[in-house]
Amino acid sequence: MKKLWQKIDWIVETILGSAAFALGFALFLDPNDINTGGVSGLAMVVRELLGFGSVGTLTMLINIPLFLIGGAKIGKKFFVGSFIGMVLSSVLIDVFALIPWNAPEPLVSALYGGVLCGAGLGMVFVAGASTGGSDILVRLLKKRYRNVPIGRISIFFDTTVVLLTGIVFKDISKALYSGVVVFVCGQVIDAVVYRFDYSRVAMIISPEHEAIAQAIGEKLDRGATYLHGAGSYSKKDMEVVLAVVRKGQLAELKELVMNIDESAFVIVQEAHQVLGDGFSHYSPDAL
Template sequence: MAENEMILDPELAAEQKRKAKHRKKVQAYIKKYVSLFIGSIITAVGLEIFLVPNNIIDGGVVGISIMASALTGQPLGIFIILFNLPFLYLGYKQIGKRFAFSTTFAILSLSAWTAYFGPVEKLTGDLFLAAIFGGIITGLGVGLIIRNGGSLDGTEIVAIILDKKSSFSIGEVVMFINLFILSSASLVFSWDKAMYSLVAYFVISKMIDIVIKGLDESYAVMIVTENHEEITAAIMARLGRGVTLLHGEGGYTGDPKKVLYSVVTRLEVDKLKEIVMEKDEASFVTINPVHDIVGGMFKKKAIH
């Protein structure tokens, strides 16, 4: 009997591990779609209570949809769905079905919530306040959707595809398309509405960055040094950060090199530079922003 239990134990442990992994996957899936749903609600509030009633548009497909709705009198949500359909197909073919499904869910949710908030009276008729607060709220919602693997804007899908096939970056393609769309607002509404739309677009873009990157940005640091032991000890002791040691080789000399890799917050960057220069003035340091961190023991520690 004891032998049978001993034999079954590894199988039971494997089954429990499999169930735990499945449970985490389901929880992550639920969290993702709840976030997409909440993001669509927030976006609809920004659009229907601030931007749309004041004839201020966002960029991309949503901006085109706002103008089409104003010209035809039809609900905004209908145009958001219709204009995004060809881009959803492109996204499915070129990027992947997960992205397409997440984006479809976000677009359908946004369309439903714009219909719900459409009849609600606008909070302000001041165009500047509408552009600022509408931009903040809309950017918060769109950022939450993008952070969870979705999108509301077909122009981003086009930009991702063109980025792979041309010398233009995603940001350059999106900016070019949106400048054209925002300029078109002057023909549908007026030049002052077009300029307020540009203000709103700028606020939305900055808010999206904040949601995706966070207020307290993190940076990945790589240090090529001959004095890796002292620098490692100093970073761990004075910043409380972990350090990974990589083995490299000089491209010209062929000499072995030690490369230190660590992640620090924006407030810790200057202190890290000070530590490195103090220990080895001949070291080479590169610092790059990190948009997200998963796993590990990355927590804020006091600088001293």
């Protein structure tokens, strides 16, 4: 039953993500001749050069060789998910283009289109699929450069298409607006892909370190670690309590510490991709 729900969730995320991407592209970007880069943006450029065709159809045609390469390299699930994403996003771009709609001015369209497209692509990536084309190449590059966030890879790759947009349409403003879309889209992709993976690391210096560590375990259900230290001025040995908590537990942690020792010295910093018991687990296919 659990595996069935996982499959359903995977398909639903792919469908919703593809629909969000297509909606943002068709309603906000295409009417203003601006794009997110990638294959959909390349299809827009090709359409302008040919003088005929639809973005959805051209996207599907350009996708075919890239889709086959990506499916062979990344595996069956990615192949099937990418096929669903590619067909849905391509078809829905043309369907949503039929909606009677007066697109806002270019800057507003770039911002809203970038958010919608980024959210859609992020959902599809989380599902372990893609909308085809450059998304496939981005996933392949991510497997090669594992320390680089996927949104940054996407921004780098899409810049070329943005430059082509300015050249083909002979309008630098379209390239500049497309650059805004690419940036916003990349940021939103990272926000969606890594949305559940931000925690907080707290280092607490207090003579009441034992009581604080015990309270963290009992009230927050989180472990704590002692780091052995010494004051540079006092020369006294001390224990620094190191604890990792979820973002939503930070306020409770600070209140807990202050109730025990209001003069405690607390340092909090953001942690990304915490691996281990109670947090996420390592996967070679993780984004």
